[in-house]
Amino acid sequence: MDQVGMDVRQCQYLTIIATVGFLVVVATAQDQMPTGDEPVVMTPQVIFEQIPDPELDRAEIFKRLEIARQNNNQAERVYLTRIMDRVEAIRRESKASLTLEEVIHKTLANSYAIEVQRFNPAVEVTRLTEAKAAFDALFFTTVNHIKQDRPTGSQLITADLQQLDMEYGFRKLLPSGAQISTSYGLRRTKTSLSFQTINPEYFSKIALSLRQPLLRGYGLDYNLAFIRVSRNDHLVSKWAFRREVRDLLRDVEEAYWRLLQARRDIVITARLLADFEAIYDYLQARKSFDIMPVQLEATKANLAQTRADFVAREAAVFDAEDRLVALINDPSLNLADGVEIIPTDVPMIELMSADRLAEAQIALDHRPEIHEQKLTIANAKIQIGRAKIDELPKLDVTFNYTIDGLAGNADGSFDEVTRHKYADYFVGVEFELPIGNRGPRAARKRADLQYRQALAGLNAVIEQILLDVNVSVRALATSYDQIAPSLEAAQSRQREVDSIIARAERKDFNTLNSELSSRQQLAAARRAMLAAIVDYNIATIDLQRARGTLLEYNHVVVPGTPD
Numbered sequence: 006m007d008q009v010g011m012d013v014r015q016c017q018y019l020t021i022i023a024t025v026g027f028l029v030v031v032a033t034a035q036d037q038m039p040t041g042d043e044p045v046v047m048t049p050q051v052i053f054e055q056i057p058d059p060e061l062d063r064a065e066i067f068k069r070l071e072i073a074r075q076n077n078n079q080a081e082r083v084y085l086t087r088i089m090d091r092v093e094a095i096r097r098e099s100k101a102s103l104t105l106e107e108v109i110h111k112t113l114a115n116s117y118a119i120e121v122q123r124f125n126p127a128v129e130v131t132r133l134t135e136a137k138a139a140f141d142a143l144f145f146t147t148v149n150h151i152k153q154d155r156p157t158g159s160q161l162i163t164a165d166l167q168q169l170d171m172e173y174g175f176r177k178l179l180p181s182g183a184q185i186s187t188s189y190g191l192r193r194t195k196t197s198l199s200f201q202t203i204n205p206e207y208f209s210k211i212a213l214s215l216r217q218p219l220l221r222g223y224g225l226d227y228n229l230a231f232i233r234v235s236r237n238d239h240l241v242s243k244w245a246f247r248r249e250v251r252d253l254l255r256d257v258e259e260a261y262w263r264l265l266q267a268r269r270d271i272v273i274t275a276r277l278l279a280d281f282e283a284i285y286d287y288l289q290a291r292k293s294f295d296i297m298p299v300q301l302e303a304t305k306a307n308l309a310q311t312r313a314d315f316v317a318r319e320a321a322v323f324d325a326e327d328r329l330v331a332l333i334n335d336p337s338l339n340l341a342d343g344v345e346i347i348p349t350d351v352p353m354i355e356l357m358s359a360d361r362l363a364e365a366q367i368a369l370d371h372r373p374e375i376h377e378q379k380l381t382i383a384n385a386k387i388q389i390g391r392a393k394i395d396e397l398p399k400l401d402v403t404f405n406y407t408i409d410g411l412a413g414n415a416d417g418s419f420d421e422v423t424r425h426k427y428a429d430y431f432v433g434v435e436f437e438l439p440i441g442n443r444g445p446r447a448a449r450k451r452a453d454l455q456y457r458q459a460l461a462g463l464n465a466v467i468e469q470i471l472l473d474v475n476v477s478v479r480a481l482a483t484s485y486d487q488i489a490p491s492l493e494a495a496q497s498r499q500r501e502v503d504s505i506i507a508r509a510e511r512k513d514f515n516t517l518n519s520e521l522s523s524r525q526q527l528a529a530a531r532r533a534m535l536a537a538i539v540d541y542n543i544a545t546i547d548l549q550r551a552r553g554t555l556l557e558y559n560h561v562v563v564p565g566t567p568d
Contacts, residue, residue, distance in 0.1 A: 055495045056535045091275035095322045097345035105350045111335045122249040129239040136231040142177040165197040183217040209410040209418035220397040230391045237380045248373040264325035265348040266539040277528040365474045371553030378463045385456035392452040396445040399437035406430040473551035484541035491534035498527035
C-alpha cells in the first residue's frame with residue numbers, strides 16, 4: 006500500500022514538473038513575441054507583406070517548395086502546392102504586364118468611347134459653317150421661253166409671239182438683315198405685228214434692289230444669333246469631349262486598381278483555404294480517436310463554403326480584367342482571347358492632404374460642367390434677344406433701281422444700258438402686324454423660361470460640384486485613416502494566430518477551431534486593409550476629377566479643347 010502511494014505521489018510530482026516546464030516554455034515564447042503596443046509603422050514593405058502580389062508570392066512559394074523537397078517535408082509540400090495551384094488558377098494563355106501610365110496611354114490611343122466623342126466637335130464645326138453660310142452670296146439665273154400663237158380680232162394685238170427672257174445675278178443677306186441683289190436681264194421679243202418697228206426686239210436691264218428691315222429681323226444681334234449659338238455649341242462640344250475623356254480615365258484607373266485588389270485578394274484566399282484544408286486533413290486523420298463526426302462535418306461545411314468563396318473571387322479577377330480590357334480597346338488585348346492583365350504599379354500609401362474650401366474653389370474654376378452650363382446660359386440669352394425682335398411688327402423699306410436699254414440686237418441693247426440713259430427707281434414701305442401676335446409672344450416666353458432653366462441648371466451644377474468635392478475630400482481622409490488601423494488589425498490577428506499555435510499543448514478540435522477562426526479573421530483584416538489602400542488610391546483620382554484637374558494630374562493634353 007505504501008509502495009503504491011509512493012508511486013502515485015511520484016507520478017503527480019512528475020506531472021507538476023512537466024506542467025511547470027511547459028508553462029515556462031510558453032511564457033518564454035510569449036516574452037519573445039511582440040506585444041502589439043508598439044506604434045504601427047506604415048512602410049510599403051510592412052504593408053505588402055500582409056497583401057502580397059501573386060507574381061512575388063509565386064516566386065516565394067517556388068523557393069519554399071524547393072526547400073521542402075530537399076528536406077523531404079511532405080506536409081509543407083502539400084500545403085505550398087495547394088496555394089500555388091490556386092494562385093495559378095487566375096492564369097490565362099497570354100499575359101500583359103502594364104503600368105497605370107501604359108494603360109492610360111493605350112486607352113487614349115484606342116478607346117472606342119473617345120473615338121465616338123471625338124466626332125462631336127467636328128460635327129459642331131459643320132453647324133457653325135452652316136450658320137455662317139447664310140451670309141454667302143448666291144448666284145441665280147432664270148431662263149424662260151414663251152411661244153404664243155392665238156387668233157386675234159385686231160391688228161394692234163399680235164397673233165404670233167416668241168419671247169425669250171434671261172436673267173443672271175447675285176443675291177446676298179447682310180448682317181444688318183438687309184437683302185441686296187443685282188442682276189442683268191435680257192429679253193428677246195419677235196412678233197408678227199406689223200406696227201412693231203424693231204423686230205426682233207432686244208431689251209436689256211441692270212437692276213439693283215434692297216430690302217432693309219427696320220423692326221422685325223433688324224440688327225446684328227438678330228441676324229448673327231445662329232452663328233453665335235453655333236460657336237457656343239462648338240465650345241460646349243469641346244468641353245463635353247474633355248469631360249468624357251476625364252470620366253473615362255477615372256473609370257480606367259479605378260478598373261486598374263480594382264484588378265490589383267482582386268488579384269491580391271486571390272493570394273489571401275488561397276493561403277486561408279490551404280490552412281483550412283491542412284486543419285481539415287488533420288481532423289480527418291484523427292476522426293477515429295478524439296474527433297466527433299459532428300465536429301468533422303461542421304469543419305467540412307465551412308471548408309466547402311470557403312472553396313465556393315474562392316471560386317467567386319477567382320471569377321472577380323476575370324471580371325476585373327475584362328472590364329479593364331473593354332475600357333482600353335487595345336487591338337492587342339482582345340476580350341475573345343482572354344488576356345491576363347498584370348498590374349505592375351504599387352498603390353500609393355503616402356498621405357495626400359486636401360483643404361475642402363481650396364479644392365472647391367479649384368473645382369469651380371476648372372470643372373468642364375461649369376463652362377458648359379455658362380455657354381448654355383449664353384445661348385439662352387441670345388435666344389431671348391432674338392425672340393424680342395421677332396415679337397416686333399414687320400416694317401421693311403424697299404428700294405429698286407433699274408437701268409434700261411433697247412436695240413435690234415443684244416450688243417446694242419447692252420450698249421444702251423451702259424450709257425445710263427434710261428433709269429427708274431422705286432421706294433416703298435411694307436408694314437405687317439399679326440393680330441394677337443400669339444406665336445412670337447409664346448416664343449419669347451419660351452426663351453425666358455429656357456434662360457431661367459439654364460440659370461437653375463448652373464446652380465444645380467455648382468451644388469453637384471461642391472458635393473463631389475466634399476465627398477471626395479472626406480473619402481480621401483477616411484480611406485487613408487483606415488489603412489493604419491487595418492494594418493494594425495492584420496498584425497494583431499497574425500500575432501493571435503502565432504500565439505494560438507505557440508500555446509497549443511496538443512492539437513485538439515477546440516484549439517484547431519480557434520486557430521481556424523483566427524486565420525479567417527486574419528484574412529478578413531488583410532482584405533479590409535487591401536480595400537482601404539485601393540479605396541485611398543481611387544479617392545485620390547476622384548478628388549482630381551472633382552476638382553477638374555484629373556487630366557493634368559495624369560499629364561494628359563486634349564488637343565483642341567479650351568484651356
